[in-house]
Amino acid sequence: MKMLNLLVIIIFLFNFNVSNAKDRNLNSKITKNLRCLICQGQSIHDSDTEFANSLKLVVEKKITEGMSENEIYEFLKTKYGEWILYDPALNQKTYILWLLPLLLFLIGGAIIFKNLKIKKN
Amino acid sequence: MASLIGFYSLFFSLGFSVLILFFSFKNLKNTINFDNKLLSLTFLQLLFIILSFFGLIIAFINSDFSNSTVFNHSHTTKPLFYKISGTWGNHEGSLLLWLLVLSLFIFLFLISSKKQPKKYRVLTLLFQQIIIIGFLIFLIQTSNPFAQIYPVPSEGLGLNPILQDPALAIHPPILYLGYVGSSIIFSSVLAASSTNYISKEWAKHIKQWILISWIFLTLGILLGSIWAYYELGWGGFWFWDPVENVSLMPWLALTTLFHCVLVLEKKLLLTSWVVILSIATFTLSMSGTFLVRSGILNSVHTFANDPERGLYILIFLFTLIFLSLFVFFFFHKTDRQNNSSFFWLSKETSILINNWFMMYFLAVVLIGTIYPIFLDVLTSQKISVGPPFYHKLIIPFLIPFLLAMAIGPKLNWIKSNLQNKSYLLLLFAISLILSFLIIRILEISFLVNTILFTSAFYLFFITLRDFFIKGFKNLAQNIAHFGFSLLILSILFNNFLSNEVITNLKIGETYKSDELTINFEKIEKIKKQNFEAIIGKFNVKSDNELVDILKPELRIYNQPNIVTSEADIKTNLLSDKFMTMNLVQNQEYFNIRYQIKPFMIWIWFSVILISFGGLFSFFKKKYEN
Numbered sequence: 139m140k141m142l143n144l145l146v147i148i149i150f151l152f153n154f155n156v157s158n159a160k161d162r163n164l165n166s167k168i169t170k171n172l173r174c175l176i177c178q179g180q181s182i183h184d185s186d187t188e189f190a191n192s193l194k195l196v197v198e199k200k201i202t203e204g205m206s207e208n209e210i211y212e213f214l215k216t217k218y219g220e221w222i223l224y225d226p227a228l229n230q231k232t233y234i235l236w237l238l239p240l241l242l243f244l245i246g247g248a249i250i251f252k253n254l255k256i257k258k259n
Numbered sequence: 260m261a262s263l264i265g266f267y268s269l270f271f272s273l274g275f276s277v278l279i280l281f282f283s284f285k286n287l288k289n290t291i292n293f294d295n296k297l298l299s300l301t302f303l304q305l306l307f308i309i310l311s312f313f314g315l316i317i318a319f320i321n322s323d324f325s326n327s328t329v330f331n332h333s334h335t336t337k338p339l340f341y342k343i344s345g346t347w348g349n350h351e352g353s354l355l356l357w358l359l360v361l362s363l364f365i366f367l368f369l370i371s372s373k374k375q376p377k378k379y380r381v382l383t384l385l386f387q388q389i390i391i392i393g394f395l396i397f398l399i400q401t402s403n404p405f406a407q408i409y410p411v412p413s414e415g416l417g418l419n420p421i422l423q424d425p426a427l428a429i430h431p432p433i434l435y436l437g438y439v440g441s442s443i444i445f446s447s448v449l450a451a452s453s454t455n456y457i458s459k460e461w462a463k464h465i466k467q468w469i470l471i472s473w474i475f476l477t478l479g480i481l482l483g484s485i486w487a488y489y490e491l492g493w494g495g496f497w498f499w500d501p502v503e504n505v506s507l508m509p510w511l512a513l514t515t516l517f518h519c520v521l522v523l524e525k526k527l528l529l530t531s532w533v534v535i536l537s538i539a540t541f542t543l544s545m546s547g548t549f550l551v552r553s554g555i556l557n558s559v560h561t562f563a564n565d566p567e568r569g570l571y572i573l574i575f576l577f578t579l580i581f582l583s584l585f586v587f588f589f590f591h592k593t594d595r596q597n598n599s600s601f602f603w604l605s606k607e608t609s610i611l612i613n614n615w616f617m618m619y620f621l622a623v624v625l626i627g628t629i630y631p632i633f634l635d636v637l638t639s640q641k642i643s644v645g646p647p648f649y650h651k652l653i654i655p656f657l658i659p660f661l662l663a664m665a666i667g668p669k670l671n672w673i674k675s676n677l678q679n680k681s682y683l684l685l686l687f688a689i690s691l692i693l694s695f696l697i698i699r700i701l702e703i704s705f706l707v708n709t710i711l712f713t714s715a716f717y718l719f720f721i722t723l724r725d726f727f728i729k730g731f732k733n734l735a736q737n738i739a740h741f742g743f744s745l746l747i748l749s750i751l752f753n754n755f756l757s758n759e760v761i762t763n764l765k766i767g768e769t770y771k772s773d774e775l776t777i778n779f780e781k782i783e784k785i786k787k788q789n790f791e792a793i794i795g796k797f798n799v800k801s802d803n804e805l806v807d808i809l810k811p812e813l814r815i816y817n818q819p820n821i822v823t824s825e826a827d828i829k830t831n832l833l834s835d836k837f838m839t840m841n842l843v844q845n846q847e848y849f850n851i852r853y854q855i856k857p858f859m860i861w862i863w864f865s866v867i868l869i870s871f872g873g874l875f876s877f878f879k880k881k882y883e884n
Contacts, residue, residue, distance in 0.1 A: 166759075170646075171645070171647055173645065179498060179500040179501075179502075180491075180493065181493075181498075183493075184492075184493030184494075184495065185493075186492075186824075186841045186850055186852075188844060191850075219641065220640070220642050220643070221641040221642065221643055222643070223642075223643060224643050224644070224645025224646060224647055224648070225645065225648060225651075226643065226644055226648060231634060231638070231640060231642065232642065234626075234630065235626060235627070235630045235644065236648075236652075238622070239619060239622045239623040239626055239652055240652075242618070242619065242622045243615075243619040243656075246618055246619065247615060250611050250612075250615055254608065254611075
């Protein structure tokens, strides 16, 4: 039964990837995750500046060259710095960013659980 | 002249502050009754601040360019409406508005709290005066709205065109009513703490202020969001931009506080937690002002960039935090009766779960907003934290949150069981099947989406059922929760069914795809008082042969000289059709962006419904009293 569930989940995940594999979707997915460096709080996808438009073309070109999503992010990161990515990767610099909220969630849960237990007795 | 009156009024108000402080202390020591002199003084202070504010408005209306605020933010060719709204469309004026609301609220507080203990009322006034004095000095010292320029310039610099908009004209006042409303909660909680008055009566009384603040904050955020949707031209309504986050954080804290106060009112539990939350809400509102006004944030709203101001607000903020911590640790008595036990399956627990998740969402938003700033300051490395970060950390947690929101209100205080509630299971099954079908039809086969849809539908059906079964009982809560489920569902559908076409077209050209054709018929030029516009006319034909005519604009504002792109939006119940047009450099082509955004109007409507829930609760309590 467990194996069956696992199988279903894998099929689900697989389908998701296939259906999203269209180039156009990938392009807008990537450009939505990029900051327009010369705008104020807009993504490349939403901006219409020359910088944004040229970057849209770069992304399109890289997709047709067969680069994967992560390779494109990596490529742009080395060129423009991490500032351009809206989705910061989990690394030494961002452990606190990603994990602190989750840690606080666990602590909050522990506090509530502890109080409930005391009051049950 | 108006500027001069405005300026001196500020000094008079400061004088009244000193008088109020003096008489408050006297009143605390001596008499038994509340000294009505204090009420008159507060009224006079309010009057002078109103006078000052009107002084600034009149300077704006008359385009009095000897006033530097008017010179920097207005222009003679601006329509009257935007001359007036320009008053608070800038740093100095918006702080004057803050001050106005601060003094207005304390006056309203004093006249509506006559049944409350004298000591508590005087102390609330005292704490509020500390905030008012802080803002008065800040205004006079670092951001005088009435600074003079000599020689007097003949023309002003104009207001940023993207701020010249009806929604944005009323967005700041509404939002500030919410922000500043939390100052009353702050002052009141400190006063109640130091007089040991945190009780069921206090909870009942402060709940109304929490609701007022919460309703305005909700509507303020909504207006900002609607504005961003049609004015910024990218068709989104929430970008997790730091300035948006800054308004969301006090909202999350207030919502949590409201739920806690309900427990406090009924069971006298969670007193310390209520105190902490009240302090946190106002601190978050103040930090919001600090973050936006100091120019630390890289965002469209940063129209001030002055470190001196930032430093002042920071010191002021720390003083207030220190003061509140002092009151909390030295005066606040923790729950006197700790014997009030409750079973794990009870309304109390469900509200604790609400608190738990809300605090988590708050932590995500807070850390996501300020972490990049700290990283930049400490290591000078710049990272961006954008929508993907928030989506990844918030969406999975939304699922249990929605489920708890559906089941929580069904539980009783202290202890309950779930017998005779088979409909809970039935509705869950219906939601699950419905979600599964929708996911199949939309071809977004992804496990998380099914569960997310299920939990949102579950809340939707349960609250919908309650409208019929329970009628007017718990109507306020039910409206708000129903609104929230509608909001989540609309956002989900909006997200999955949105469609867009981006293309370059010349006049006369037609874009064709399988689903639609876009014909660029012509452009017209018109001239208005403060801008020239190029209006495009597009005929959009979708597969059902209906033709929509869309007329996006390009506006060339004269003062300051900025080109903006105005979207044209056709709204109906099911979807918005959204088109923007931009110039392509040195070519005869225009860049066209056409979007179909389903259920947009439902997103706005559901937020209105949520705030309506609050409004209903506000008046219901009044009626019962």
